Amino acid sequence: MNRIDRWFGEHTTPAFIGFAVAGDPDPETSVRVANTLVSAGVDILELGMPFSDPVADGPTIQRAGQRALAAGTTPDEVFAVARAIRVSCEVPIVLLTYFNLVWNRGIEVFYRDARDAGIDGIPIVHMPVEESDGVREAASAAGIAPIFLVAPTTSVVRQEAIIARASGFLYLVSVLGVTGVRDRVAEETVSLIRRVRCRTGLPLAVGFGISKPGHAAACCGAGADAVIVGSAIVEIIERHLDDEDAMMDALSAYIFSMRAATGAKPG
Amino acid sequence: MQKSTRFGPFGGRYVPETLMEALLDLEKAFGRADIDVAFQRTLSTILTEYAGRPTPLTCCANTSRDLGCRVYLKREDLLHGGAHKLNNTLGQALLARYMGKSRLIAETGAGQHGVATAIAGAVLGLPVDVYMGATDIARQGLNVDRMKLLGARVIPVHSGSRTLKDAVNEALRDWVASVGDTHYVLGSVVGPHPYPLMVRTFQSVIGEETREQCLQKEGRLPDVILACVGGGSNAMGMFHRFIDDPVRLIGVEAGGEGLDTGRHGASLCAGTEGVLHGALSYLLQDAAGQIADTHSIAAGLDYPGVGPELSHLKQSGRIEVAAVTDREALDAFGYLSRNEGIIPALESSHAIAHALRIADHLGPDDIMVINLSGRGDKDVGEAAQRGGVPG
Numbered sequence: 066m067n068r069i070d071r072w073f074g075e076h077t078t079p080a081f082i083g084f085a086v087a088g089d090p091d092p093e094t095s096v097r098v099a100n101t102l103v104s105a106g107v108d109i110l111e112l113g114m115p116f117s118d119p120v121a122d123g124p125t126i127q128r129a130g131q132r133a134l135a136a137g138t139t140p141d142e143v144f145a146v147a148r149a150i151r152v153s154c155e156v157p158i159v160l161l162t163y164f165n166l167v168w169n170r171g172i173e174v175f176y177r178d179a180r181d182a183g184i185d186g187i188p189i190v191h192m193p194v195e196e197s198d199g200v201r202e203a204a205s206a207a208g209i210a211p212i213f214l215v216a217p218t219t220s221v222v223r224q225e226a227i228i229a230r231a232s233g234f235l236y237l238v239s240v241l242g243v244t245g246v247r248d249r250v251a252e253e254t255v256s257l258i259r260r261v262r263c264r265t266g267l268p269l270a271v272g273f274g275i276s277k278p279g280h281a282a283a284c285c286g287a288g289a290d291a292v293i294v295g296s297a298i299v300e301i302i303e304r305h306l307d308d309e310d311a312m313m314d315a316l317s318a319y320i321f322s323m324r325a326a327t328g329a330k331p332g
Numbered sequence: 333m334q335k336s337t338r339f340g341p342f343g344g345r346y347v348p349e350t351l352m353e354a355l356l357d358l359e360k361a362f363g364r365a366d367i368d369v370a371f372q373r374t375l376s377t378i379l380t381e382y383a384g385r386p387t388p389l390t391c392c393a394n395t396s397r398d399l400g401c402r403v404y405l406k407r408e409d410l411l412h413g414g415a416h417k418l419n420n421t422l423g424q425a426l427l428a429r430y431m432g433k434s435r436l437i438a439e440t441g442a443g444q445h446g447v448a449t450a451i452a453g454a455v456l457g458l459p460v461d462v463y464m465g466a467t468d469i470a471r472q473g474l475n476v477d478r479m480k481l482l483g484a485r486v487i488p489v490h491s492g493s494r495t496l497k498d499a500v501n502e503a504l505r506d507w508v509a510s511v512g513d514t515h516y517v518l519g520s521v522v523g524p525h526p527y528p529l530m531v532r533t534f535q536s537v538i539g540e541e542t543r544e545q546c547l548q549k550e551g552r553l554p555d556v557i558l559a560c561v562g563g564g565s566n567a568m569g570m571f572h573r574f575i576d577d578p579v580r581l582i583g584v585e586a587g588g589e590g591l592d593t594g595r596h597g598a599s600l601c602a603g604t605e606g607v608l609h610g611a612l613s614y615l616l617q618d619a620a621g622q623i624a625d626t627h628s629i630a631a632g633l634d635y636p637g638v639g640p641e642l643s644h645l646k647q648s649g650r651i652e653v654a655a656v657t658d659r660e661a662l663d664a665f666g667y668l669s670r671n672e673g674i675i676p677a678l679e680s681s682h683a684i685a686h687a688l689r690i691a692d693h694l695g696p697d698d699i700m701v702i703n704l705s706g707r708g709d710k711d712v713g714e715a716a717q718r719g720g721v722p723g
Contacts, residue, residue, distance in 0.1 A: 117622040118497065118608065120504045121348050127491060139620045164346050165607045169621025191346040191610065195337075216350040218511060223352065241350055242509035 068157035068185045069210050069233040072108060073268045079285040079327040082270055083107035083320065084161070084295035086115055086129040087146045088138025090306055095133070096149045098302060101313045103156050105320035110150065111293060114143045114162040121190045123245030125296040128303065140166050140175075144182040151183030159186040159212065159233075172199050176207040186210035186233040194223070194230050201230060214238050215261055217253045224264060234268040234291060237261060239275065239284070246296045247274035250283040262288040278326030285327055292327060337525035338612075340647065343640035345524040347610045351504075354511045359526040361431045366533065371430060378422055382455060383412045385419075385537065389545035389701070394671045399691035404554070405674070405704040406542050408566065415677065415706030416538060416566045417448035421517055423534035425452035428515035435510070436460045438517045439503040441468055441496030441562065442632035442679060443475025444706055445519030450484035452517070460484040463502040467494040468631045474710050493625045496562075496635045500609050520563025521639035524610030528568075528639050535569025542701060543573050550699055556580040556690070559703040560682040561600060561653070562633035564642040566705035571651065580652065583642060584686040586628030587655035595627040598655040599638040600646045608636065613643040629658035629718070630678035630711075660685040662720040665708060677706035678714070 072080065083102040088095050099110055115133035119126065138146075147158055160179060167175045167189060179187060187209055192200060194213060204211040210233025215224060218241065228235070239254040240247065254271065261269055271284040272293030281292045301319055305312035337345050345355060365371040379385040387407045395403045408416035421438075428436060436458050440446030446462040453460035462479055466488045469476055479486050492498035500523075507516045521528045521535070546554050557574060559567035561583040571581045588596030596602065599614045606615035608623055616624040616636040628634040645651040656664075661678055664685035669675045676684060683702050694700060708715075715721055 118492065118501055120501050120609075121508070123505075134622070141620075165615075165617070165623070166621040168605075168607050168612075169617065169619075191348060191607070193345060193347065193349055193352045195352075196344055196346055214349040216348070216352075218350050218353045220353055227349075238348075238350060241511060243505045 067208060067210055067233065068155060069109065072157050073234070073290065079289060080108040080270070080291035081106065081324050081327045082109040082111050082291050082293040083298055084111040084113060084293060085298055085302065086113040086126060086133050087143040088115055088133030088136055089129040089299070089302060090132045091136035092138055092142050092146050094309060095146055097309070097313065098316065099150045100153065101316050102298070102320060103154050105317040106324040107156070107320055109157045109159060109291065111159040111161055112143065112147060114140060114160060114166055116163040116166060119163065121243055123243040123296065125246070125299050125303070126244050129299045140170060144178050147182040147184055157185045158183060159188065160184045161188050161190065164189050164191050167200065172203045173206070176203040176209055180207040180209055184209060186212045188212035188214060188236050194227050197230065212236055217241060217257050224261060228265045228267065231267060234270045235261065235265065236293070237269055237271045237289070239271050239273045242273070244273055244296050246276040246300065250280045255283065255287045258284060258287040258289050278322055281323055281326040294323060339528070339641040340644035342613050342643040343525055343528060343611050345610060346607050347524045348508055350508045351511060355524055355526070357431065361427060362526055362530050365427055365430055371426065375423055375426055379419065379537065383418050383422060384410065386541045387411055389542055389549065391549070392672050398671065399688070400696055401691055401694035401698045401700050403687070404546070404699065404701045406538060406570065406701060408538060408703065408705050409674070409676065409707035413444070413448045413451050414709065415444040415448065416535065416569060417445045417519060418451060419537055419569065420519065420531050420534040420565060421445070421448040421452040424515065424517045425456045425458060428458065429456055431515065433513060433515040434458065435514045436517050437463070437503050437506050437514055438519060439463045439496065439499035440519065441499065441634060442630065442677070443468070443472040443479065443710060444632060446479050446484065446486070447475050447482065449517045450479045450482035453484060454482050461487055461506070463487050463489050463499040463506070465489045465494040465496060465499050468496065471714055472631055472710055495626070495631065497623065504609070520565040521568045521641060522563040522609055522611060522613070522637055528611065528641055531565050532568040532572055532641060535565050536572045538566065538569040538703065539571060539573030542570065546699065546701065553577055553579055554699040554701040556582065556694070556698070557701045557703070558582045558584055558683040558687050560584050560633060560679050560705060561638060561642060562586070562597065562635050562679065563637070564639035566703050568639060568641055570703045575650065581650065582652045582654060582686065584682045585653060585655045586630060586633035586682060587657040588627040590657055591655055596655065597626040597628040597633050597635055599636060600642060600653040601655045603638070611640045613637050613640045614646070629661055629714070630682065632679040633682065654686050656682040656685040662715060662718060664688060665711070665715055665720055674704070675708035675712070676704055677708045678711040680705045
């Protein structure tokens with residue numbers, strides 16, 4: 066059984082999904098970051114594969130991607146980071162990537178390599194279900210969950226089409242716009258969670274702009290099964306580039322505070 | 333109306349979920365407008381009375397004598413704004429209004445598309461924000477001031493290589509956040525469906541007119557047609573009407589400092605298949621799929637991708653492709669200025685440079701048409717800096 070399905074099957078409390086760009090600030094430190102996130106209580110780890118043209122990302126994650134690329138983080142290196150994390154834990158790992166990196170490697174090869182690296186689910190930023198036949202086939206052959214995004218603009222008809230093709234969880238884009246820290250959870254986020262909630266039993270994970278305990282609580286209160294926190298974690302990494310130990314301490318402290326808000330009991 | 337989102341294997345709609353409904357709406361609206369008599373009449377009137385269509389097909393006596401064949405220029409440099417870009421921006425701005433959108437955004441490289449969008453926004457009463465790479469802002473100062481004068485806001489882009497590709501990235505980021513009231517006026521035959529089809533349709537007026545004008549003047553079709561290719565909008569606008577005719581079609585790309593140096597923008601000549609900005613096309617990228625930095629003296633050709641339809645026409649063998657270096661383009665820039673009294677855009681100079689190359693193989697009765705996609709006033713400063721203006 067896929068580790069993502071197993072996690073949601075075994076837990077009734079919401080999941081805290083922590084995101085970091087693989088290879089930020091360099092591959093070795095990035096393994097330590099991931100291990101810190103997991104020890105501090107992240108339930109599902111999401112790794113971003115750095116891409117030269119990250120159109121979906123705001124400035125914070127763009128800069129993280131640039132640091133990772135500058136440190137020589139190729140897709141091979143990203144898989145190596147995932148393998149290194151997998152050595153010490155069974156946490157579900159999700160790999161967020163841009164489609165050209167998948168296409169360039171060969172779709173089947175990419176999913177096979179991802180499986181061998183211990184990856185459980187792959188959302189692709191620019192992959193609407195309409196274009197997804199090839200990746201879903203490869204994902205299924207590799208036992209990897211094809212994870213799709215649902216946006217506030219997604220119509221009911223397309224929501225149904227996405228739900229019929231997704232597995233693992235649905236990635237709800239909470240706001241219109243790119244990734245980045247925002248002040249509050251928008252009314253449209255809550256309404257999106259409610260609209261999708263009544264259509265599917267798939268776990269719902271809310272991302273884009275979630276950074277504070279209050280955001281997480283509001284999403285989970287509206288029926289979300291998970292919150293995804295990215296830019297806030299990446300900002301902590303960025304603030305402590307010159308002191309790795311302080312980086313790890315700050316990450317741990319932040320994860321503790323967020324985890325409490327998802328309503329989960331410390332593991 | 334074309335049902336498929338692809339040209340052969342190329343194209344598609346690889347976009348963030350947030351934009352999918354907007355693209356489906358755009359596809360529907362474009363399909364309606366395409367057969368809406370009132371819309372087409374408005375577009376036709378504005379193209380004639382405001383933009384200055386039809387543009388002439390100029391027989392170049394001096395160049396014809398010099399090259400030993402019959403040389404014609406399709407004069408998109410005489411279109412209002414100074415380039416072919418206005419054909420598309422007027423079409424898209426009218427469509428935006430037709431769809432009830434209240435704001436336009438655009439990316440620009442050389443500034444011509446930004447200027448053309450600013451013009452369309454000004455005349456149709458829609459506010460315009462233009463994203464432009466910081467490097468391009470530095471080398472296309474005249475167009476930056478023109479855009480501002482026309483009432484547009486020019487937003488500098490400092491990410492990546494600070495050129496056209498990064499301007500597209502930033503425009504897409506804006507659109508994802510503003511999709512409800514904003515239309516993204518994409519400037520070339522690139523991007524997700526329906527853009528490549530829609531932009532080609534709005535630009536096809538170039539080839540339609542050229543075909544008619546050539547038949548009128550020569551009683552037959554041209555033997556060879558050349559157009560420069562960045563994303564490919566002037567090339568597709570010119571080529572489309574000739575696809576089923578026995579006419580050689582040649583797309584000329586930015587060879588930069590030479591294809592072997594890696595510093596160029598020749599995706600058709602030297603690229604591999606990949607997905608950027610919403611479509612599968614030929615692409616300049618590294619072995620892992622990271623998009624390559626490109627280089628060209630012509631900001632409008634400084635782009636790592638190319639339209640999906642051109643990719644398909646190249647793969648199927650229907651069009652020929654060639655690359656011209658910065659140096660050769662600069663020489664052609666001077667050549668046309670001296671010989672015909674026409675200063676071409678550095679982008680269009682690429683097509684002229686290749687025409688000079690292939691003229692040896694043409695006879696006195698052969699007809700060659702070069703799409704002069706834009707005027708070169710914007711490039712005079714850059715050319716002077718690089719020794720392209722006599723001392």
